[in-house]
Amino acid sequence: MTEAPGFGDLTDTVSAFVPGPRVERRGAASGPLAGLSFAVKDLYDVAGTPTTYGNPDWARTHPVAAADAPVVQALLQAGGFLRGKTKTVELAYGLTGENVWHGTPLDPAAPDRFPGGSSCGSAAAVAAGLVDFAMGSDTGGSVRIPASYCGIFGIRPSWGAVSLAGACGLGPSFDTAGWFAARASVLAQVGEVLLPEDTAPGARLGPLLKVEAAWMNALPSTVLALTDALQALEGLLGRTARVDLAPEGLATLYESFRCAQAEEAWATLGSWVAAIGPRFGPGVQERFDAARTMPPEKAAAGRAFRRVFQARMRALLAGGAVLVFPTSPAPAPKLTASLADQNAVRELTMGVSAISGLAGLCEVSIPAGRDGGAPVGLSLVAAPGRDRALLSLAARLSEATGLPG
């Protein structure tokens, strides 16, 4: 105890960056991202700095990064200015954005609510205007959910489209490298640097398919908040048809995702967890316990359903169709919510985010409204390999609705 007050948490109002000296790196003098600043989730390697993965025991037991992750390299070479590494949920295994070791970033759009995670610091940094864009990663919603909760744009690209080399993994067959921006045009600009060409370049997207179960799953007030954006979208792509993606129910999507992904999480991180016995915050420990004890037959059933669902989604979306639904079924939970309430929200949320997660689709979340004073996002989803077209659609929609272009 010192007699001099040390109330850092009371004066740093966003707290998006990992504690310790700030990592800054100026990129190339010119390039498509010149003049733009960015941050990266602290699971991407930046040469000469530790990669904490949000957990002090991880940081302690891993060497300082020897090289930049290829994504970081690409952004610097394109002229971006790296302004720091952002907080993540421990081992990216959580959706609220809580981190009891580093502190939870503030949701600048709703200070009494969770910012969403696991890419919480990246979302908060963008929402607070500290950087122009920020890299996150998305396994089961970790870019889309904080984008929705913080009122900004976020993309989970098609699985495999953007390199995750030099990045910590959680469930490799689900993990994707996504990013956030406050403006749709910036979201697309970053895509031009990081994404491969679309598989059908220049093809128009449509028709629009409203995922019935996902709309039924959302709070009525959240649905209402998204009405204007949905109408604007219909103005661009024509009236929506309704579609029933999963007669098995969203609960089956969630359960299949959870079981298949838990098996991968334990295969990826279990040996470290078992060897080190790291301390985890609330919720994270429980998820690793569940991963460790996941019955192989449940994981196998999840993988089997996933194959069926993938085939079904690719057939449905092959011609350019776009799915539309609320990114999250409600605004962010309050910071005061019990673990049980957080878990209930998690299940309802992941039943919907599992659509892209299971099938490897690309998804963009658009800040489309406010419910009870807190942001909610609208998601657009297309077949793998149509990321650039989807980013263009998001930009057109933003213009049509008066959102930041």
Add this chain to the structure above:
Amino acid sequence: MTEAPGFGDLTDTVSAFVPGPRVERRGAASGPLAGLSFAVKDLYDVAGTPTTYGNPDWARTHPVAAADAPVVQALLQAGGFLRGKTKTVELAYGLTGENVWHGTPLDPAAPDRFPGGSSCGSAAAVAAGLVDFAMGSDTGGSVRIPASYCGIFGIRPSWGAVSLAGACGLGPSFDTAGWFAARASVLAQVGEVLLPEDTAPGARLGPLLKVEAAWMNALPSTVLALTDALQALEGLLGRTARVDLAPEGLATLYESFRCAQAEEAWATLGSWVAAIGPRFGPGVQERFDAARTMPPEKAAAGRAFRRVFQARMRALLAGGAVLVFPTSPAPAPKLTASLADQNAVRELTMGVSAISGLAGLCEVSIPAGRDGGAPVGLSLVAAPGRDRALLSLAARLSEATGLPG
């Protein structure tokens, strides 16, 4: 997972009461508290209901209460209307007010900050106007700190003045039965029912002593926020003298309190903790680990210092002198603060709250200002046995400053 949303946490805006069916009991038709509603922290027994002590494993392993705690009985007999049992930090062992099992109550005065604890639900219920007063308990600050954080009145009575029979204990030689109210007159009314006569009835309090180290320990902005109330107090009792209570430093007060109290906590609750292996939220587990491993010589040193300090305080305050200092050195920490920042705030806070805690003094916290938009309290402290005089002084000060009388 159900398809129908269940976002209870998003719609219950205060969440002060323990989950489950609400315990309600109408008291006597007439009496000094007739027309007033109240709630009790869920560590007081109410016949026929479980006493959760804030922890599901405690609730599971203890019988339903067979009788009302004497304090509950007294309040009902005085005409109070019991409106429910309020949330507490698990086993009352924490100052932020967080409870991950039941959910953390909202601080109605600062929704992005902790409500303070351990009597968090009682403070929140009063601050939100759900009840006229509420019982808490205070071992190391558990009434005074939430009173300061939530912007209401709170009293920690002289040690032993109010019965804790039928209430769960944490550190019996430190535990006290305190309460909250939004109005100073109601705080005093409850005192007339619960408190014994003062040892020197009718005696005036004074002079006023400003505890130098406690003012130095506070944020400058918090000190500034308390200036008007301090001046009003000087108007009533004459100009303050400065006093140095503890040349050993507040750090010694904190450390003595922590070690002596930890030993008692383990003596009181350790056998249950060891037998059951309960699950605890973040922070609580660490504190019980520290209690379990507290070296006996450190606890003995704490107890020795306590005896010296008690004698010193009783000599200083014997003639009616009143100590004055900021109840908490800063407003409540943000809900997003890391455990490390929470612990730093805890240490700075308890260095001051240990004054009354160690010496068994009576202390009233007055909602005296706002710092950065969040409430901060001013504490008045008197010798044991002067509780009623202190409540009168608080009421006079409230009138003088235009606070709710």
